[in-house]
Amino acid sequence: METLQQILSIDFLLRNSLYTSVLVGFACPLVGVFLVMRRLVFMGVALPQISSTGVAIALSLPLWLGFKLTEHGSHSAHALAFVGSITFSLTAILVLAFMERRGRGQPEGRLGSAYVVAAALSILVLSKNPYGEIGWLDMLKGEVITISNFDLVLTAATLTLVLAALGLFHKELLLVSFDREMAIILRKNVVFWDSLLYLLIGLTVSMAVLSVGPLIAFGFLLIPALAAHQYARNMRQFTLLASLIGGATAFLGFLIAYRWDLPVGPTDVVLLGVLYAIGWLTAKLLQGD
Amino acid sequence: MTELLITLDNLSIGYNGQPVLTGLSLSITRASFTAILGANGSGKSTLLKTLLGLLPPVAGRIDIASAGVPLTFGYVPQSNQFDPVYLLTAFEVALMGAYGRIRVGHLIPPAERAFTRECLRAVGAEDFSHKRFAELSGGQQQRVLIARALTTRPDVLVLDEPTAGVDREATTAVLEFITEICKEKKITVLLVTHDFSAVRHHAEKVIWLHEGKVYQGAVDELLTTERMAEIFEIGMG
Secondary structure, X not given: OHHHHHHHOOOOOOHHHHHHHHHHHHHHHHHHHXXXXXXXXXXHHHXXXXXXXXXXXXXXXXXXXXXXXXXXXXXXXXXXXXXXXXXXXXHHHHHHHHHHHHOOOOHHHHHHHHHXXXXXXXXXXXXXXXXXXXXXXXXXXXXXXXXXXXXXXXXXXXXXXXXXXXXXXXXXHHHHHHOHHHHHHOOOOHHHHHHHXXXXXXXXXXXXXXXXXXXXXXXXXXXXXXXXXXOOOOHXXXXXXXXXXXXXXXXXXXXXXXXXXXXXXXXXXXXXXXHHHHHHHHHHHHHOO | OOOEEEEEEEEEEEEOOEEEEEEEEEXXXXXXXXXXXXXXXXXXXXXXXHHOOOOOOOEEEEEEEEOOEEOOEEEEOOHHHOOOOOOOEHHHHHHXXXXXXXXXXXXXXXXXXXXXXXXXXXXXXXXXOOOEHHHOOHHHHHHHHHHHHHHOOOOEEEEEOOOOOOOHHHHHHHHHHHHHHHHHHOOEEEEEOOXXXXXXXXXXXXXXXXXXXXXXXXXXXXXXXHHHHHHHHHHHO
16 A cells, blocks of 8 residues: 555655556557458567567667767667657568568568567667667566656657547547448558557557557557457457556556565566456356357 | 430450450440349459459540540449448448548538438348348348438449359348339449349340450340250350
C-alpha cells in the first residue's frame, strides 16, 4: 500500500517511466489486435527487434561519420534514434507485408531470420560503440528508468495520434483486414488502408521500442491481444479488453518491479505471460476441456 | 426497352496476364437472373472476379455502368473463406455492406444500422444477428452474407455458389427469397452454381463455360437434353 502511494505521488521520481509504461501498455495492444487478426503474430516478434536495430545503427551513425554525441539522452540523440527506429520499422513491415501478399516462400522462415539477424546486428553495432556501453544497451533491454519530459510528451503525442487514427478509420481498417475483396468491391483503396495500418503499426512499435525497449514492446503488442481473444465475444470487447489488460499489467508490473527492485521490462512481460497462462487455463476449465 | 448493365466485348480473362478464357462477348440486362455454369477450373470464378473488378481483364472491353453511373455490386462469396479469428457478430458482418456509403472517419448513422437490421430480417437472420459469425452454421452464414450484399443496395447481386454445403430445403428457400427480392427491387442476379435444378427453377439465362468455350442462351433453350448432349459432344471432340 505504501509503495502504491509512493508511485502515485505527484513527486514520484520515476513518474515519467510509470506514465510511459502505462501509455505503452494501453496503446500497443490496440495495434496488436490487428497483428493477431491478420495472423501476423511473428511480425509482432520481429518488428520490435528490427526497430531496435534501427536505433542502434542510427545512434552509431554519428560515430561512424566522425561526429561526437556527448550527451546521452539528449534531444538530438533521441530524434536520431526515433528516425532510425521508424525507418527500420516501416521498411521492414512494408517489405515483409509485400512478400506476405505475394504468398511465396515461408513467412515464418523470413520473419524468424529477420528477427535473429536484427538481434545479432544490434549487439554487434552497439558492442563497437562506446555510448552503447553506457546507456543505450539498457534502453534496448527495457530498463525504463530515465525518461525525460520530452520523451514522455513525444510518446504520448505519437500514441494519441495512433489511437485517433485507429478510432477514426476503424471501419476501413477492419473491412480491409476481414474481407479484402469486399473492400475492393466497395471501391475502398485497399493499398492506402493497408499502408496506413502498417504505418500505425510501425509508429507504435518504434515509439514503444524507443520508450521502453523491444522486450516490452513485443510483450505488449501480442500477449494482451492473445489473452483477450480467449474471452471477448465481439470486436469491441476484444479491443477494449486487450487494451485494459495491457494498461493494468503495465501499472502492476511497475509496482512489483519498484517494490522488489526488479527491472521493469522483464517484470511486465513475465506478468503478462502469467496472466495469459491463467486466462488460458481458466478458459479451458470453463469450457470443460 | 431493356437496359443493358454489363457488356463484355471480346474479353479475355485470366491471372497474371495468362488467359483462362478468351473471346468472351455477352451482355446482361437490368433485373435479369443469369446463372453461370461450368466445371471446376472452367473459369467461372475468374469471370466473376473480373466483373467485380477484383481481377483486371487480360484483353478486350468491359462496360459496367448504368447511364454512365458505376454499378454497385452486392457480392456473396463462399462462406468458408473467412477467418474465425475475427470476433465479428453476424450484425457487424452484415453492416459492412453499408460501409461504401459512409464517409471516411464518420460514425455509422442509425439509419444504416436500421437498414442492416431490415436486411437481416428479410433473409431470416435476425434471430442470430447477435451471435458470432464464425460460430454460425454454413446456411446461417450464407444468409448473413446475402444480407450484407443487400445492405450495399446493389444494382447487381453476385452469388458465388451460395448454396454450397447447404441442404436442399435451405437452398430452395434462399434462392426463392433472392428471386423474389430481386424482382421486387429490380436487382440483377448473377449466380455461379453447379446446381442444374436451381438454375432451371430460378434463372432466365445461362452462361455455360465448357472447355474454353462459352455457350449462352435462355434456360429453356440451353438446358435441353439435345443441346446439352451437343455441348458435351463438342467438348469430347
